[in-house]
Each structure stands twice: as structure tokens, then as C-alpha cells.
Amino acid sequence: SQKIEQNSEALNIQEGKTATLTCNYTNYSPAYLQWYRQDPGRGPVFLLLIRENEKEKRKERLKVTFDTTLKQSLFHITASQPADSATYLCALSHGSGNTGKLIFGQGTTLQVKP
Amino acid sequence: SAVISQKPSRDICQRGTSLTIQCQVDSQVTMMFWYRQQPGQSLTLIATANQGSEATYESGFVIDKFPISRPNLTFSTLTVSNMSPEDSSIYLCSAQGNANTGELFFGEGSRLTVL
Numbered sequence: 653s654q655k656i657e658q659n660s661e662a663l664n665i666q667e668g669k670t671a672t673l674t675c676n677y678t679n680y681s682p683a684y685l686q687w688y689r690q691d692p693g694r695g696p697v698f699l700l701l702i703r704e705n706e707k708e709k710r711k712e713r714l715k716v717t718f719d720t721t722l723k724q725s726l727f728h729i730t731a732s733q734p735a736d737s738a739t740y741l742c743a744l745s746h747g748s749g750n751t752g753k754l755i756f757g758q759g760t761t762l763q764v765k766p
Numbered sequence: 767s768a769v770i771s772q773k774p775s776r777d778i779c780q781r782g783t784s785l786t787i788q789c790q791v792d793s794q795v796t797m798m799f800w801y802r803q804q805p806g807q808s809l810t811l812i813a814t815a816n817q818g819s820e821a822t823y824e825s826g827f828v829i830d831k832f833p834i835s836r837p838n839l840t841f842s843t844l845t846v847s848n849m850s851p852e853d854s855s856i857y858l859c860s861a862q863g864n865a866n867t868g869e870l871f872f873g874e875g876s877r878l879t880v881l
Contacts (some may be wrong), residue, residue, distance in 0.1 A: 694860055695872030696809070734789075741808060745868060750809055752797040752862040754870060766829040 656757040658742055664763045665732055673727040673760045675742030681712065685725050686754065690739045699726075699740075732764045738744035745762055768793050772859050772873035779880050784847045789859030794839035797862040800832070800867045803875070804855045811856075815842040849880045 657676045665671050675685070688696035702718040702725070704707040709716045715728040729736050739761045743754040746762045769792040779785050789798070801809040812835055813821040819835035836842045844862075846853050856875040863871050 655786075676796040686869065688870075693874075695860075695874050696870075698863075698871070701867050701869060746811075752799065752865075752868060752870075753811055753814065755811070756801075756809040 656742060656744060656755060658740075658757040658760045660758060660760070662761040662763055664765065667733060667766050668766055671729040671736065671762055671764070673733045673740050673742075673762065675725040675757055676728070677757075678742060679725050680723070680744055680755075681720075683743050685715060685716075686743045687714075687725075687727050687744075688741040688743060688756075690741055690759065692717070697742055700709055709760055718752075731760070732762075734764045734766050737764050767793060768861050768863050768871040770859055770861060770871055770873035772857075774876055775874060776877040777879070779849050779878060781850055781880060783849055784845055785849065785878060786845045787857055787859070789842045789844070789873055791840045791871075792863050795861040796865065797865070798836060798842045799860045799862075799870070800834060801842045801858040801860060801872075802844070802855050803858060807864050809858065810825050812844070815844075837861070846878065849878070852879045854878060854880045 655678045686701045687699045690696040700716045702716045713730045717726045739759040741759045742757040746753040746755045771790045794865045798815040800812040802822040803809050812827045813826045815836040817836045833845045856877045859873040860870045863869050
């Protein structure tokens with residue numbers, strides 16, 4: 653069956669360090685992969701999208717890699733700040749064509765300590 | 767970007783009753799979706815709300831339990847029917863902001879507690 657796995661254990665790092673979150677998937681061939689941030693009691697907020705033919709995408713302090721051979725995406729936050737503390741969700745496109753449907757991982761909670 | 771408003775933001779409901787959640791987008795969008803997020807879990811897609819036609823439901827979700835309306839390009843409703851405690855969850859409305867990027871905008875969610 654199709655599966656998306658993110659590290660369910662919270663990631664605790666010191667301010668200024670680089671946070672790296674992992675998203676692994678099986679039995680998918682997604683056209684693109686997205687990362688979202690979710691704060692407690694709020695809806696998810698879109699951060700970055702990377703397509704299947706792209707290896708890496710950057711946006712300010714964020715970097716996403718996508719390895720379709722390993723079926724893995726890595727999400728990096730450089731120079732992390734306490735304000736980066738949140739749950740980060742990986743999401744994969746589902747179905748052929750632009751159905752707009754996304755399948756989400758369970759998320760990894762990041763805690764950045766000052 | 768699109769701003770999505772949902773109401774109610776939270777409610778406490780009695781077993782066996784039904785509740786309708788409203789979702790308003792501040793601009794016309796082609797695709798709208800309803801997700802469920804159970805406590806400590808990720809988002810599960812319930813259905814695609816199709817404008818002017820019946821919603822498209824994902825496996826495990828049926829129209830009788832989760833009827834959806836989409837009368838126009840800015841508004842949708844989700845009804846949770848004949849509720850049981852297992853339906854206690856956060857229900858999230860979302861809209862596709864850009865067909866090229868596929869990014870979704872989400873409402874703040876409606877937290878339902880069924881007693």
C-alpha cells in the first residue's frame with residue numbers, strides 16, 4: 653500500500669543550527685512533493701514545492717531535496733530560530749494529471765531552543 | 767494567495783446530531799478540498815468539492831456521512847451527519863491556489879468534539 657513516513661519523534665535543536673527533516677515514501681510516483689508548516693491550532697501553510705525532475709529547491713533559509721530513486725525528500729532549515737518551531741508536513745501529489753489532491757505525512761515537530 | 771474562512775471554528779456536539787461547516791474563500795478557486803485531522807494525526811483527504819456537481823469522495827468516506835455542497839467558486843460546506851465520538855476531529859477546508867504549483871491554502875479548521 654502507499655505510505656508516507658516522516659520521523660514521528662520531535663526534533664530538538666539549538667538556535668543557529670541546521671534542522672533536517674526527512675520524508676520517505678513507498679509505492680508512489682509523485683509528480684511533485686510539497687512541504688507545509690503547521691502551528692498548533694492553525695491550518696497548514698505552504699512552504700515549498702519540488703517537482704520530480706528537480707533535485708533541489710531553495711527559498712531563503714529553506715532547502716528541499718527530492719530523490720526519486722531513494723523515494724526521499726529532505727527539508728533543511730539553516731540558521732534555525734525559535735520562531736521556526738512548528739510541525740512540518742510533507743505532502744505528495746496523488747493521482748494522474750492535476751487533480752490537486754495531496755496525501756500528507758504525519759509530520760515532524762521541530763523545537764528550536766534559544 | 768487565497769484567504770479561507772471557516773465556521774464554526776469549534777463546536778461541541780451530541781451523538782446522533784449533524785453539523786454543517788462552512789468554508790468561504792476570498793477569491794474564485796477551481797479546486798476545493800475537505801480534509802480531516804484527527805488528534806495527533808496528519809491530514810486525511812475526505813473529498814474534492816466540485817462546483818455544480820457531486821463531490822468526489824476518497825476511499826472510506828461516503829456522501830451519506832459527509833455530504834458536501836459547492837454552489838459556486840468561492841464557497842463550500844461539509845456536513846458531518848449522525849455524529850459519533852469517532853467523528854471528533856479537526857475538519858479543514860482547502861483550496862488550490864495555483865494549478866501550476868499545486869499549493870494548497872487552508873482554513874484554520876473546525877474542531878468538533880462529539881459527546
